[in-house]
Amino acid sequence: NEALEVNSVPYKFIVTIRPKEGWQVYSSAQDADGRCICTVVAPEQNLCSRDAKSRQLRQLLEKIQNMSQSIEVLNLRTQRDFQYVMKMESQMKGLRSKFRQIESNRRTLLTKNFQELKGKMNDLQPLIPVLEQYKTDATLISQFKEEIRNLSLVLTAIQEEIGAYDYEELQQRVLGLEGRLRNCMNKLTCGKLMKITGPITVKTSGTRFGAWMTDPQASPKNNKVWYMDSYTNNKIVREYKSVSDFVSGVESRTYNLPFHWAGTNHVVYNGSLYYNKYQSNIIVRYSFESGRVMTQRALESAGFHNVYPYTWGGFSDIDLMADELGLWAIYATNQNAGNIVISQLDPLTIQVLNTWNTEYSKRNAGESFMICGTLYITNSHLTGAKVYYSYSTKTSTYEYMDIPIHNQYFHMSMLDYNARDRALYGWNNGHQVLFNVTLFHIIKTDDES
Numbered sequence: 284n285e286a287l288e289v290n291s292v293p294y295k296f297i298v299t300i301r302p303k304e305g306w307q308v309y310s311s312a313q314d315a316d317g318r319c320i321c322t323v324v325a326p327e328q329n330l331c332s333r334d335a336k337s338r339q340l341r342q343l344l345e346k347i348q349n350m351s352q353s354i355e356v357l358n359l360r361t362q363r364d365f366q367y368v369m370k371m372e373s374q375m376k377g378l379r380s381k382f383r384q385i386e387s388n389r390r391t392l393l394t395k396n397f398q399e400l401k402g403k404m405n406d407l408q409p410l411i412p413v414l415e416q417y418k419t420d421a422t423l424i425s426q427f428k429e430e431i432r433n434l435s436l437v438l439t440a441i442q443e444e445i446g447a448y449d450y451e452e453l454q455q456r457v458l459g460l461e462g463r464l465r466n467c468m469n470k471l472t473c474g475k476l477m478k479i480t481g482p483i484t485v486k487t488s489g490t491r492f493g494a495w496m497t498d499p500q501a502s503p504k505n506n507k508v509w510y511m512d513s514y515t516n517n518k519i520v521r522e523y524k525s526v527s528d529f530v531s532g533v534e535s536r537t538y539n540l541p542f543h544w545a546g547t548n549h550v551v552y553n554g555s556l557y558y559n560k561y562q563s564n565i566i567v568r569y570s571f572e573s574g575r576v577m578t579q580r581a582l583e584s585a586g587f588h589n590v591y592p593y594t595w596g597g598f599s600d601i602d603l604m605a606d607e608l609g610l611w612a613i614y615a616t617n618q619n620a621g622n623i624v625i626s627q628l629d630p631l632t633i634q635v636l637n638t639w640n641t642e643y644s645k646r647n648a649g650e651s652f653m654i655c656g657t658l659y660i661t662n663s664h665l666t667g668a669k670v671y672y673s674y675s676t677k678t679s680t681y682e683y684m685d686i687p688i689h690n691q692y693f694h695m696s697m698l699d700y701n702a703r704d705r706a707l708y709g710w711n712n713g714h715q716v717l718f719n720v721t722l723f724h725i726i727k728t729d730d731e732s
Contacts, residue, residue: 473655474722482716548602591615614644650698
């Protein structure tokens with residue numbers, strides 16, 4: 284086995300308040316001294332149909348097509364007007380002949396020719412607006428020429444920026460790299476938390492307290508976001524098809540839960556929402572697909588309704604979370620003197636599969652999250668918070684730590700790890716944020732049994 288630190292950056296979520304479509308970091312690696320070994324970046328799968336260059340090219344194409352139609356109309360009108368000009372030329376020749384006749388015999392033909400001349404002039408009258416239209420058309424053509432010249436410059440600049448690759452070829456290369464990257468990442472075993480960086484502010488919305496999350500069990504193409512504002516007196520879950528839609532506020536669906544929730548420590552796992560039913564120690568499993576409660580079960584002896592909350596309160600007695608190993612509940616009991624209890628749950632039945640008692644007071648914990656079967660606990664929800672304590676369910680041992688976490692907006696009411704994105708989701712005083720984590724990984728070699 285070869286040991287290294289992998290900076291597990293969430294590959295789907297390098298965004299700002301107004302995100303730009305673009306290349307995103309999948310993962311990077313460091314050696315034991317912290318020196319960068321490599322960083323893997325690639326555009327998301329549908330980038331080529333959605334990025335800024337593609338939109339600009341599409342807009343230019345539509346503009347040129349519109350210009351082409353205008354020029355075609357102008358051409359037809361010019362052909363029509365040309366017939367008028369030919370007629371005008373013939374009539375001018377006739378006028379010149381008449382003038383010669385008048386000059387040779389002014390007295391005898393003056394009256395007759397004057398009437399004929401007046402008639403000819405009347406015939407020429409409709410040609411005057413034709414000539415005016417020619418002036419307008421000439422101006423329009425000049426404008427077209429200038430606009431086409433400008434468009435050509437823009438297209439040339441974009442082509443130089445894109446380089447030699449066309450989008451289809453680039454897309455195939457990206458898909459190939461994505462497959463190779465996933466194969467590589469699948470070789471990563473569970474790791475130990477070494478560092479937390481960030482946060483990245485995704486959005487600012489809602490009250491001071493709330494939760495937002497994605498499903499770690501969802502397919503790579505499923506990037507739905509669920510949003511639950513406030514820690515009580517609410518039953519509304521808002522769904523967004525992607526992080527971009529979430530940032531833009533474009534909801535795809537709203538769910539009205541049958542029971543109010545307590546706290547902000549909910550989790551979406553394999554298509555279901557798990558949450559603590561208000562004023563109880565009952566855990567509810569709600570299926571988004573069927574829109575109904577599939578299971579509900581009391582967590583035996585668990586304190587609830589601010590008996591054993593985190594330091595910030597908010598009915599945060601029972602914390603539901605998921606990691607690489609499954610579904611977990613973090614809570615406290617009288618039997619364990621108010622210290623944190625860790626239970627692994629069956630996702631279908633919500634039955635407790637196994638339980639570990641820690642010696643860390645639940646009321647002294649700011650927040651907690653599971654990574655690879657190890658519980659990490661922060662010592663505060665306020666400025667200066669750090670990961671202070673960890674408990675491994677694999678070895679049933681604990682360790683004191685000192686990993687700072689930047690509490691940018693001074694009040695953390697939700698912090699949860701997502702194993703698919705390898706990132707921490709946080710609700711930081713009305714700001715939805717993401718933290719990157721650095722894990723110490725063991726890489727499986729191909730010759731390993």
